[in-house]
Amino acid sequence: MANKPPAAHDHRRCIDKALAAAEQICYKNSVKLTPVRKQVFTIILQSHRATGAYTILEALAKALPAGASKPAPPTVYRALAFLQSNRLIHRLASINAYIACCRPARNHESYFLICQHCHNATEIPGENISAAIARQAGMEGFKVRREHVEVLGVCTNCTAKEPG
Amino acid sequence: MANKPPAAHDHRRCIDKALAAAEQICYKNSVKLTPVRKQVFTIILQSHRATGAYTILEALAKALPAGASKPAPPTVYRALAFLQSNRLIHRLASINAYIACCRPARNHESYFLICQHCHNATEIPGENISAAIARQAGMEGFKVRREHVEVLGVCTNCTAKEPG
DNA sequence: CCGTAAATGTTATGTTATATCATTCTAGTA
């Protein structure tokens, strides 16, 4: 996928690393990273942008062996549900799209910077944000279970390219 | 609408106040709070829960004069777009629903606590959260434009009712 | 009253997601 990663890096290695981590996590969780699930995860990993479910569906259709029947939406959504429940991906609700989690081993929430220009999404450390949320929630007597932070704006690459 | 507001209050007064504020804001912005827009806003104001577009559509159909033709989705979505652009409502992306803004006069972003049990959504002050976001975004060289914070959990009412 | 722009109505369709049931695959076990 034509895509500018947030910083120059070996994306092949990035993918392999994520896949290896996924294998480990699934093993630990006693669940199976089946071919379909692995394929969907690989498709998501191709890009640092978030990917829509139907884009994944198309990519999956192309990736499948020539003779195979075309996959249907539930195939993708089931794989996505599996990957989410094992914390391998996040769903970005504001743009209805899915993206790989960059630190799947940690039990963390979802904090993203989404570039409105190039559509790259960067996962950021959430400790400080979470602390601020906890303070406000505490004042309301609210028990926090899941945090979704999606910040829209312009990334550093795009700012450099298009000043003003 | 059967609904527990976050704290006991006179909801009629709550609605009237919001409508009055909306009138003022529209006057200041030189835009018109037409009957359809006002009706949609009123429907949203009925509840402290977020309301789905098609639920609004149904309510709008009932609210219209007996002889009037049934409204179609674009009618609702146009009103929602108007209300959003004048900062009178927010869209909660994680649940595809719309809710009145509690401080429309301020130029603020969207910070919500959403109860997974009663579905009430509480808008919280975002200053601290925003500061934490700004710090992380700054480290990435990211220009922040819009912030969406949606925290899922259990509100104080529901915690009291269902301990454990 | 007329012309223009804004708002709304109307029809159709695009996009995202899930329910349901049939079939196939997998791993344990006799």
Added chain:
DNA sequence: TACTAGAATGATATAACATAACATTTACGG
């Protein structure tokens, strides 16, 4: 090997959310 129970996938249909495109009506300054 063959059986079987549960997991995973295939397949069909439809639900839920949202917008494009164009026609019609309304508001209002001239």
